Amino acid sequence: MDESRRDFLKKFGFALLSVGGGFPLLRTIASASEKELRTGAAVSTQWGMVIDIQKCLSEQVRRACIEACNREHNVPEIPDPEEEVKWIWSETYEDAFPEGIHPYTADYLKGKPVLVLCNHCTNPPCVKVCPTQATWKREEDGIVMMDMHRCIGCRYCIAGCPYGARSFNWRDPRPYIKGDLTPFPTRAKGVVEKCNFCAERLRKGQEPACVAAVKNIPGMEGALTFGDLYDPNSEVSRVLRENHTICRKVSLGTGPNVFYIV
Amino acid sequence: MLEQAFQGTKRYWTLVGFWVLVIVAGTAAFSHQLIKGLTVTGMSRDVAWGLYISQFTFLVGVAASAVMVVLPYYLHNYKKFGRMVILGEFLAVSAVVMCALFIFVDLGQPRRVLNVLLYPTLNSVMFWDSVVLMGYLVLNLVIGFVTFDAERKGAPPSTWIKPLIYLSIPWAISIHTVTAFLYSGLAARPFWMTAILAPRFLASAFASGPSLLIILALILRKYTRFDPGKEAIQKLGTIVAYAMVVNLFFVLVELFTALYSDLPHHMHHFEYLFMGLHGKSTLAPWMWVSGLLTVAAVVLLVIPKVRKQENLLAIICLAVIVSIWIEKGMGLIVTGFIPSPLGGITEYTPTGPEITITIGVYGIGFLILTLLYKIVVSVREKTEQIR
Numbered sequence: 001m002d003e004s005r006r007d008f009l010k011k012f013g014f015a016l017l018s019v020g021g022g023f024p025l026l027r028t029i030a031s032a033s034e035k036e037l038r039t040g041a042a043v044s045t046q047w048g049m050v051i052d053i054q055k056c057l058s059e060q061v062r063r064a065c066i067e068a069c070n071r072e073h074n075v076p077e078i079p080d081p082e083e084e085v086k087w088i089w090s091e092t093y094e095d096a097f098p099e100g101i102h103p104y105t106a107d108y109l110k111g112k113p114v115l116v117l118c119n120h121c122t123n124p125p126c127v128k129v130c131p132t133q134a135t136w137k138r139e140e141d142g143i144v145m146m147d148m149h150r151c152i153g154c155r156y157c158i159a160g161c162p163y164g165a166r167s168f169n170w171r172d173p174r175p176y177i178k179g180d181l182t183p184f185p186t187r188a189k190g191v192v193e194k195c196n197f198c199a200e201r202l203r204k205g206q207e208p209a210c211v212a213a214v215k216n217i218p219g220m221e222g223a224l225t226f227g228d229l230y231d232p233n234s235e236v237s238r239v240l241r242e243n244h245t246i247c248r249k250v251s252l253g254t255g256p257n258v259f260y261i262v
Numbered sequence: 263m264l265e266q267a268f269q270g271t272k273r274y275w276t277l278v279g280f281w282v283l284v285i286v287a288g289t290a291a292f293s294h295q296l297i298k299g300l301t302v303t304g305m306s307r308d309v310a311w312g313l314y315i316s317q318f319t320f321l322v323g324v325a326a327s328a329v330m331v332v333l334p335y336y337l338h339n340y341k342k343f344g345r346m347v348i349l350g351e352f353l354a355v356s357a358v359v360m361c362a363l364f365i366f367v368d369l370g371q372p373r374r375v376l377n378v379l380l381y382p383t384l385n386s387v388m389f390w391d392s393v394v395l396m397g398y399l400v401l402n403l404v405i406g407f408v409t410f411d412a413e414r415k416g417a418p419p420s421t422w423i424k425p426l427i428y429l430s431i432p433w434a435i436s437i438h439t440v441t442a443f444l445y446s447g448l449a450a451r452p453f454w455m456t457a458i459l460a461p462r463f464l465a466s467a468f469a470s471g472p473s474l475l476i477i478l479a480l481i482l483r484k485y486t487r488f489d490p491g492k493e494a495i496q497k498l499g500t501i502v503a504y505a506m507v508v509n510l511f512f513v514l515v516e517l518f519t520a521l522y523s524d525l526p527h528h529m530h531h532f533e534y535l536f537m538g539l540h541g542k543s544t545l546a547p548w549m550w551v552s553g554l555l556t557v558a559a560v561v562l563l564v565i566p567k568v569r570k571q572e573n574l575l576a577i578i579c580l581a582v583i584v585s586i587w588i589e590k591g592m593g594l595i596v597t598g599f600i601p602s603p604l605g606g607i608t609e610y611t612p613t614g615p616e617i618t619i620t621i622g623v624y625g626i627g628f629l630i631l632t633l634l635y636k637i638v639v640s641v642r643e644k645t646e647q648i649r
Contacts, residue, residue: 082306082608095605098527125449131388132377152377153300153370156388158310162450164604168310168370171301189299190370252449 046142048229048257055223068213076176085167087195088117118165118195122255126157153190266640267633281629288622291615303616308608309599314368320591327471328354329434351406352634358399360627453531453598462512468505470586473579488639503563555585
């Protein structure tokens, strides 16, 4: 190969590399600074939830929540506990609140089931670690969203979440979906998923499926309360003002937006 | 120069053929994993990372350790490493390739791997890790080939390579530091969230990498006419001795902080690692073997008389590699997940397909290493005949 051709190829390769490598990076930097400007304006909404632990001791309530969610989002029911996909489920009080127990914890809490789900944190560690922005905190309403089409399945977010709120599709979930499919898109194997606070229902002005399911059970009003934490007149804000509530692992600074009445 | 990889003795082709067989088996297992999903591995809801990410972590260390020959040779002008440097650089090349492959086979959606570059995310350590690893691969390939080509022609290398060589020194430190940051920045995993993780990674890397290099050098001397030099091997032995002592010190510092402070959520992981929790203790015997090998290696390494006998040194180096492989390649990653944030104790054992894929990736790495070392050996044999 003569020198000038070699030289040209070298330069061309370098130009190609810098364009290919540089543009996405520039775009990210640009959008990062843009984001800063936009968050400067107050976020108008932060969806949040209050769970009344005592009311949710009712097996019927918990089952209604979990089944409504699974149906709404086509969550598979995989028998192997090591590969389960869970959006909202029950854990014992001590596993949900490892810092809230001691040897003399009252019997009405010790070993009792508590509903847990994604906390839609104010400062979500899962969002921080994601290498592809497949999960992000939605600016208009604070929901921690998930793009299952962008997720590469590295499971860094699972390592980063202190609540175990994220599930990975170890296998194709579709054969394990019970009953007829609902409109919510089913997932492929190899991606991470989790509770989305029913973003698809909120868009239509409906409450999350779990909250709606409980409303139909007589005497269980207020087992789950959902609403805008930034609106002082919302039901959820009233419940938070009037009750002593706790959240999971506050000391980690993640700022959970799911609260519990003990 | 490259043509040297395509001509060789029967023994050379047997070795190449062996790696190819290993790679074929690995590829078959990987296709099985592609079809079925990561369910074919031993990983689970609780233990989200296993053998693949552990090997990645171990091999980043091997890659970074090239700096232990580059630094004395180029910064301190330690001439005895003249024939060793290229071995270190090419070992780094094959190690980084394996690192990238281990990340790739661990992905749930490997076809989307380029999303990391399409949507570069500055706040994700994983983005930075892929940047520094790819940079390190390019640096070592370029530096290795340019300096070696110059040596072959009997001329000093072009001056433009010097800044790249100097850059490669802090860059080597950076790859293992950023890899440690992948884990040590997670508040959800107290086992990893320790400032000493990066220094520990570097210390264990500078012990295991040069150990591997010593063994490779001894193999080359035995089976080829190329001799990296007795003194160079001894100097590497000294480096392994220092690194292993520092490594042991760092581990003890870590253990003291965790055990004396008695913080339950930090302690539980160590309890699991060394004793087992709730009767689950798969890793404990391995960790004790690792600990004993570490102590034995340190004791033997600090005695110059022992270290100076090459046969003994080779055995000690093997002990160092095994001990650090158990610690990083088995214990470190998995234990971060046990117990889980919800208190679950799910143990992890790799499956057959998972182990086959892992061996397949090592096969690719060792094939690359074999080809690169073949080039080095053949060229050196020739130039030495002429002189």
